[in-house]
Amino acid sequence: MNLFAEIRTAVIAALETLVQAGDLPAGLDYAAVAVEPPRDKLHGDMATNAAMVLAKPAGLKPRDIAEALAAVLTQDGRIVVAEVAGPGFLNLRLAPSVWADVAGAALALGRDFGRSAMGAGQKVNVEYVSANPTGPLHVGHTRGAVFGDALAALLAFAGHEVTREYYINDGGAQVDTLARSVFLRYQEAHDLSVDWPEGSYPGDYLIEVGEALKAKVGNAYLDEPEEVWLDAVRSFATDAMLALIRSDLKLLNVEMDVFFSEKSLYGTGLIEAAIDDLRGKGLIYTGTLEPPKGKLPEDWEPREQTLFKSTAYGDDVDRPIMKSDGSWTYFAPDIAYHYDKVQRGFDQLIDVFGADHGGYVKRMKAAVAALSENRVPVDIKLCQLVKLFKNGEPFKMSKRAGTFVTLRDVVEQVGPDVTRFVMLTRKNDAPLDFDFDKAVEQSKENPVFYVQYAHARVASVLRRAAEMGIDTACTDFAIEDEAELELAKKIAEWPRLVEIAARTHEPHRVAFYLNEIASDLHTLYNKGNEAVQLRFLQEADPATSARKIALARAAQVVISAGLGILGVTPAEEMR
């Protein structure tokens, strides 16, 4: 139940009434009519721009439309005051009972309150993490993992059918490097001393993989040339890395529906099929690209290549899909992978990448647009860097991986709940500072704590109420004070916020909202210190107390639902 949507429906019905009465011309487009919370709450509870939006097409003055609209709307029992303001806004003030009804819905629906049918019938694929299977996940992946996971949950909450997917880059040269690195560890496991060539993966995490390989094959590969063991070791190593990555994800409670292997596209005709599809559309050709302007690669020379005409779909230059030795570039399997997603019938694709893949966005969009004939939109969300701090000092090294801090390092220090919440306290395209100490600090500056505390505070009130024999299942409300009204209104905003966040693909909005509703709850609670009649717990008047507690429970339900979307456990107590 989205109260804003309901009032908007009422506004449009009222406009129709005006049309019937001949006060407005028929056939107006109401699409731009909005009902929103006003910026300044002194203006009322909701405002509509209907009169201003319709003034021009209707050929009338905004204020005249607004006056007429106000007259009709005040006949609605929910609307107490409708007054024209500014250039033609219509400010609405709602009856207190309306807010109580919304809070009542929250209690009745529990964590399903705010669930939307917005995405009904929409199949969405969210691809995230997709880290190369060459080592443990690091901090950057962590942000992508949390973001993608929260976004998937948010879309599901908004009614979409969501598939969470991980693309395994196991087809390129980097898994060969992995295999060779594991082979070196395998040699070490046999007490041989080895040289680490430039570009190999020297992290400690491969030591046990080398030992496991020894345990499996003994000394069978020791004196053999690469041709003998490369395939087998690569497959052994990528399996091990994938197991590592899965266990990393599990630490964060991230669970994928599909792990899609790049390798599975090779030798199966899938890449060829995707490229053929593009060729059939006249988008594949052989040609020579212009050199990039400015800093020229040193070994630049004009070269004829097989190209995808991505410029036909908004890219800046056409992109090579085949190397000069006839093998595919990395782009070709990616095209095939997205072709596969399109063929699986998704209505919408979302790719979550690191910000360093920004240059990849246009060609990927071009590819999907071409493959789906503009049917399937693809939204590519870029996650910016995470800078780690400890005691305000930059924090860089990992004991495990050597050169980078791992997901495991982070989660082991602050836990999955804190990791997830903090990662969502910034917009995805804004850089994020993550301070280990602040993240676990128990103070108002720490949003994780602040929101958890609000939830726990209600739990605490409920426990004490039960001891005092106060009804904790009451569904009547006593919403009188300004602070109570604020909280009730904030609860009513939840369904609308879900839809906005889902539409914009921005789960951080949920985190910010939770901070606000927590703030309203704390404010109300603190007000009870001075104004005794505002306290939730009132031994002398259990009936009133029960109705106050009902509001606290409604807020708690919303906080719980919001945390659920973010993948954070609501705390029952903070000790």
Place this chain on the structure above:
RNA sequence: GCACCCGUAGCUCAGCUGGAUAGAGCGCUGCCCUCCGAAGGCAGAGGCCAGGGGUUCGAAUCCCUUCGGGUGCGCCA
């Protein structure tokens, strides 16, 4: 050189498909702790929304441009 992202209070950042007098936290100033949990609370000061043009009844938001920061830029994925 080109493309993408970003530029909002001293600091870190929100800001809804364009809406009214641009918000929050920290920091700062002043009050407040025998009180349902003060691991705080209340109030106040503080902004040319980087600069300039344009579209619009209306622009932090859309378009153009300048400046400043980040990322990327033909057989690496």
